[in-house]
Amino acid sequence: MESPNTNQEKAGVLGRAWEHVKALPEVLRKKVWGICKMSKEVAQDDPRRVIHSLKVGLAISLVSLFYYYQPLYENFGLSAMWAVMTVVVVFEYTVGATLGKGLNRTMATLAAGALGVGAHYLASLSGETGEPILIGFFVFVQAAIASFIRFFPKVKTRYDYGILVFILTFSLISVSGFRDDEVLEMAHKRLSTIFIGGSACVMISIFVCPVWAGEEFHYSIAEKLEILGDFLEAFVDEYFTTSKEGDSKDNKSFLEGHKSILNSKSSEEALANFARWEPGHGKFKFRHPWSQYLKIGALSRQCAYRMEALKELLNSNTQGSPEIHCTIQELCSEMSLESSKALKKLVVSIRTMTMASSADIHIANSKAALKSLKSLLQSNLWKETDLFSLVQPVTVASLLIDIVECTEEIADSVNVLASIVDFDVEDADEKSPKTSQSPNSECAKNDNNPHVVILIEEPVLSDCGKTTSDQHK
Amino acid sequence: MESPNTNQEKAGVLGRAWEHVKALPEVLRKKVWGICKMSKEVAQDDPRRVIHSLKVGLAISLVSLFYYYQPLYENFGLSAMWAVMTVVVVFEYTVGATLGKGLNRTMATLAAGALGVGAHYLASLSGETGEPILIGFFVFVQAAIASFIRFFPKVKTRYDYGILVFILTFSLISVSGFRDDEVLEMAHKRLSTIFIGGSACVMISIFVCPVWAGEEFHYSIAEKLEILGDFLEAFVDEYFTTSKEGDSKDNKSFLEGHKSILNSKSSEEALANFARWEPGHGKFKFRHPWSQYLKIGALSRQCAYRMEALKELLNSNTQGSPEIHCTIQELCSEMSLESSKALKKLVVSIRTMTMASSADIHIANSKAALKSLKSLLQSNLWKETDLFSLVQPVTVASLLIDIVECTEEIADSVNVLASIVDFDVEDADEKSPKTSQSPNSECAKNDNNPHVVILIEEPVLSDCGKTTSDQHK
Numbered sequence: 001m002e003s004p005n006t007n008q009e010k011a012g013v014l015g016r017a018w019e020h021v022k023a024l025p026e027v028l029r030k031k032v033w034g035i036c037k038m039s040k041e042v043a044q045d046d047p048r049r050v051i052h053s054l055k056v057g058l059a060i061s062l063v064s065l066f067y068y069y070q071p072l073y074e075n076f077g078l079s080a081m082w083a084v085m086t087v088v089v090v091f092e093y094t095v096g097a098t099l100g101k102g103l104n105r106t107m108a109t110l111a112a113g114a115l116g117v118g119a120h121y122l123a124s125l126s127g128e129t130g131e132p133i134l135i136g137f138f139v140f141v142q143a144a145i146a147s148f149i150r151f152f153p154k155v156k157t158r159y160d161y162g163i164l165v166f167i168l169t170f171s172l173i174s175v176s177g178f179r180d181d182e183v184l185e186m187a188h189k190r191l192s193t194i195f196i197g198g199s200a201c202v203m204i205s206i207f208v209c210p211v212w213a214g215e216e217f218h219y220s221i222a223e224k225l226e227i228l229g230d231f232l233e234a235f236v237d238e239y240f241t242t243s244k245e246g247d248s249k250d251n252k253s254f255l256e257g258h259k260s261i262l263n264s265k266s267s268e269e270a271l272a273n274f275a276r277w278e279p280g281h282g283k284f285k286f287r288h289p290w291s292q293y294l295k296i297g298a299l300s301r302q303c304a305y306r307m308e309a310l311k312e313l314l315n316s317n318t319q320g321s322p323e324i325h326c327t328i329q330e331l332c333s334e335m336s337l338e339s340s341k342a343l344k345k346l347v348v349s350i351r352t353m354t355m356a357s358s359a360d361i362h363i364a365n366s367k368a369a370l371k372s373l374k375s376l377l378q379s380n381l382w383k384e385t386d387l388f389s390l391v392q393p394v395t396v397a398s399l400l401i402d403i404v405e406c407t408e409e410i411a412d413s414v415n416v417l418a419s420i421v422d423f424d425v426e427d428a429d430e431k432s433p434k435t436s437q438s439p440n441s442e443c444a445k446n447d448n449n450p451h452v453v454i455l456i457e458e459p460v461l462s463d464c465g466k467t468t469s470d471q472h473k
Numbered sequence: 474m475e476s477p478n479t480n481q482e483k484a485g486v487l488g489r490a491w492e493h494v495k496a497l498p499e500v501l502r503k504k505v506w507g508i509c510k511m512s513k514e515v516a517q518d519d520p521r522r523v524i525h526s527l528k529v530g531l532a533i534s535l536v537s538l539f540y541y542y543q544p545l546y547e548n549f550g551l552s553a554m555w556a557v558m559t560v561v562v563v564f565e566y567t568v569g570a571t572l573g574k575g576l577n578r579t580m581a582t583l584a585a586g587a588l589g590v591g592a593h594y595l596a597s598l599s600g601e602t603g604e605p606i607l608i609g610f611f612v613f614v615q616a617a618i619a620s621f622i623r624f625f626p627k628v629k630t631r632y633d634y635g636i637l638v639f640i641l642t643f644s645l646i647s648v649s650g651f652r653d654d655e656v657l658e659m660a661h662k663r664l665s666t667i668f669i670g671g672s673a674c675v676m677i678s679i680f681v682c683p684v685w686a687g688e689e690f691h692y693s694i695a696e697k698l699e700i701l702g703d704f705l706e707a708f709v710d711e712y713f714t715t716s717k718e719g720d721s722k723d724n725k726s727f728l729e730g731h732k733s734i735l736n737s738k739s740s741e742e743a744l745a746n747f748a749r750w751e752p753g754h755g756k757f758k759f760r761h762p763w764s765q766y767l768k769i770g771a772l773s774r775q776c777a778y779r780m781e782a783l784k785e786l787l788n789s790n791t792q793g794s795p796e797i798h799c800t801i802q803e804l805c806s807e808m809s810l811e812s813s814k815a816l817k818k819l820v821v822s823i824r825t826m827t828m829a830s831s832a833d834i835h836i837a838n839s840k841a842a843l844k845s846l847k848s849l850l851q852s853n854l855w856k857e858t859d860l861f862s863l864v865q866p867v868t869v870a871s872l873l874i875d876i877v878e879c880t881e882e883i884a885d886s887v888n889v890l891a892s893i894v895d896f897d898v899e900d901a902d903e904k905s906p907k908t909s910q911s912p913n914s915e916c917a918k919n920d921n922n923p924h925v926v927i928l929i930e931e932p933v934l935s936d937c938g939k940t941t942s943d944q945h946k
Contacts, residue, residue, distance in 0.1 A: 042624050049624045057617035060640070061609050064648045068605040081645055088616075088641045132541040136534050143561075144530035151515050151522050167533070168561045172554055175537045262778070263738040305735070308775075309782040312875055377864060390863065391850060391871050398868035402785055 051209045052093055059087045059204045063197055079189040086197025091205065095281075096213035096274030098205040102198035103277065104162030109194050112166040113187040115142075116173030120183045123174070139171050157273055213274035214284045220271065221293050222350040224264070224300045225410065227257040229343035231307050232336040232403070239314060239396065240329045255311055261304040268297045283353050292417045299413060303406040310399045313392060324393045331373040332400055338366035339407040346414045354424040363411050366404050373397060524682045525566055532560045532677045536670055552662040559670025564678065568754075569686035569747030571678040575671035576750065577635030582667050585639040586660040588615075589646030593656045596647070608647050615643050630746055686747035687757045693744065694766050695823040697737070697773045698883065700730040702816035704780050705809040705876070712787060712869065713802045728784055734777040741770045756826050765890045772886060776879040783872045786865060797866045804846040805873055811839035812880040819887045827897040836884050839877050846870060 043050050066072045066080035090101045123134040146167045149155055177183035234254035272290045280286045342362035349356030516523050539553035563574045596607040619640045622628055650656035707727035745763045753759045815835035822829030
């Protein structure tokens with residue numbers, strides 16, 4: 001009775017195995033397809049990544065010429081390997097990161113080479129038995145101290161790689177010196193090949209389609225302010241408008257945009273750090289005030305935290321009464337939209353590096369709206385309503401007030417930046433690409449009166465709900 | 474007439490130079506003193522850093538034995554250098570990071586070594602003139618493709634270092650192969666020395682005072698919840714109590730604590746990533762659910778964002794009327810303190826890895842207080858007050874409601890974690906260290922009735938302002 005069963009089982013196992021084999025090309029095809037799609041996405045996301053990859057290939061190929069050509073090889077021999085190694089390790093995406101790593105590596109090799117040769121000399125004085133012990137002791141002490149220094153916060157941010165190379169070079173030179181008496185020549189060869197590799201990296205990263213960390217940082221800050229502006233616009237749409245299918249989808253993505261800002265601290269600090277290594281380029285001088293950008297970044301995070309709290313209110317179940325909603329709508333919208341416009345002016349101002357005087361007007365407008373809102377809240381219109389239906393609108397208003405104040409601080413910091421860097425006085429507004437301006441903003445502009453918004457206080461209790469949505473479509 | 478002047482000038486320059494020289498020891502002394510102080514701080518902050526530094530020294534000294542002992546040196550020769558190099562580069566602070574780097578380096582060397590030997594073989598088929606061209610082409614293509622792959626997000630987080638070593642090894646082996654015909658031997662030596670260096674690192678990092686990334690991650694999450702709990706306690710003290718000099722200083726530091734959570738995303742992800750490489754240790758198994766910790770971390774950041782908004786209200790000028798302040802105080806304090814207690818129970822539960830059923834009671838209490846607060850807000854007590862004086866208290870209440878809801882989500886996630894990891898059923902409360910419990914909480918505990926707080930609704934409008942401050946001193 002068993003044999004048919006086992007036969008069947010065998011057939012089953014074979015059948016399944018065969019199916020796996022048959023499915024293999026399909027699985028493989030899907031995997032390859034997935035990788036191709038991912039590659040396309042990564043490349044489309046930032047085409048400079050492809051260029052960077054080609055640059056790395058070019059740099060390594062160039063440096064490996066040392067091996068192919070006899071005269072070059074005769075000079076350096078096997079040490080030419082260090083040049084290849086340096087290129088692989090030092091070449092980074094941005095010029096600043098490459099320069100920072102290259103300089104760290106060169107300086108650390110220089111310092112550790114000198115110390116290593118000294119340690120070797122000292123140890124060789126102590127006779128044949130003492131030498132390995134003394135060298136071992138030196139290596140241990142140097143590695144322990146240097147590893148400890150890596151924990152210093154200031155060192156960690158800027159010189160971490162340098163310390164690593166220091167430990168490496170000191171250990172290699174003092175230890176190899178024990179076997180190879182031409183320590184000086186070895187140190188010299190290591191230093192010069194590292195110098196060659198490092199300068200090849202730096203040259204290629206500067207002169208072939210450079211990606212400047214400073215420029216990246218500059219535009220990333222502008223982008224962040226734009227995201228904040230978009231959020232405020234989308235929030236007004238979402239909160240003060242009866243939802244329409246088509247619009248709300250776009251708004252949802254704008255309402256998520258600020259999430260990328262929440263966790264931007266570490267990437268910003270890295271960029272600022274790389275940017276500090278870079279020489280002057282384009283509109284950026286050597287000692288460009290990158291710390292001011294960090295301040296603007298920190299403020300935009302502050303703003304994003306409030307927005308996160310605000311967005312949470314949209315999702316919560318406790319809806320305020322439509323009546324109150326409607327009453328504060330006009331002024332809240334005004335405040336948000338003016339702040340949003342101010343942010344977008346600042347974006348243009350940063351991108352074009354020109355003064356944007358009109359941002360101040362929008363800030364003044366939003367502050368005026370804030371004042372009106374406060375006085376509206378102090379009025380006696382509210383006696384009839386129960387407090388609970390006030391909770392959500394009042395919280396929204398309160399958070400918006402915070403955000404408007406934060407926007408003002410951002411505008412101040414951008415103005416400080418503009419005055420330090422000496423932005424062109426030519427008005428940024430003229431360079432501004434066509435933005436979808438609401439009739440409201442045009443009115444404010446025509447009057448050129450920062451307090452124009454106080455006029456709006458009148459129709460506050462008239463029919464509402466649609467008016468604002470029409471204004472900023 | 475000139476000579477006295479120049480003499481004077483000379484004397485002046487010399488004098489100043491002499492002063493600089495005289496000041497030099499003082500300046501140097503200060504610098505050295507500063508470094509010593511900094512070292513002491515870094516070491517006191519986490520004494521394991523000193524141990525780590527000594528471990529690195531030990532590992533490098535051990536591996537450099539290859540050079541000192543003749544039999545070992547005969548086997549590997551100059552390649553022994555790779556072992557030293559591997560130790561310097563691979564040894565990291567936590568076991569997980571060291572293991573991750575070591576495995577990445579070994580696997581990448583293996584793969585790239587095989588491919589490099591293959592490339593060398595292919596190139597050598599094409600004759601003397603074709604060989605360098607073909608090798609150059611291979612190196613270029615592999616470096617470009619591998620550099621591009623480094624941009625893939627998934628690869629970047631886990632295998633970035635592996636790809637770097639892949640490029641390095643492939644280039645070195647295929648390029649060196651052009652000069653040195655013993656390519657196979659070279660590849661073999663590189664692989665085995667890297668293996669030796671890597672395993673020395675891993676052994677030392679596991680067996681000598683190990684620092685487990687998983688354990689760090691586990692306790693860091695508990696610490697975060699504790700910070701959130703401290704904030705809520707301190708907030709109640711600060712906001713609902715007339716300020717006393719001594720207390721407020723402590724509170725200020727608690728009110729700043731959540732800032733460390735705001736930007737914790739990248740460090741948490743790094744720790745989770747390292748932890749995944751680690752074998753089972755202590756209470757943590759190999760496939761410990763680290764992603765659940767990431768979820769708790771994300772929720773605690775959500776909570777911290779609200780707290781940031783809440784803290785901003787404390788600093789703002791718009792103070793609410795003391796009357797309303799006083800009215801909602803009782804319930805807001807109740808809500809916050811119960812949430813704080815729940816968080817602290819969860820902290821103990823995570824730290825001891827035991828179930829904490831009492832956290833649920835506190836959560837239920839805070840939810841009951843939330844309900845009472847809502848019904849209080851719906852009552853008709855508010856008709857007499859103007860809205861503006863309501864803004865701040867209502868916003869505080871609203872944000873606190875958000876925070877309480879967030880705390881609930883955190884408790885749920887911790888419970889999920891407890892059920893996945895199978896926390897001990899033994900009650901965590903017994904293991905809890907003596908925490909400063911308010912009389913209020915004791916009452917809630919004695920009754921063991923989650924709805925006890927509803928009783929408090931009665932004295933809401935009685936004398937207040939001092940009672941709460943006394944309750945949780």
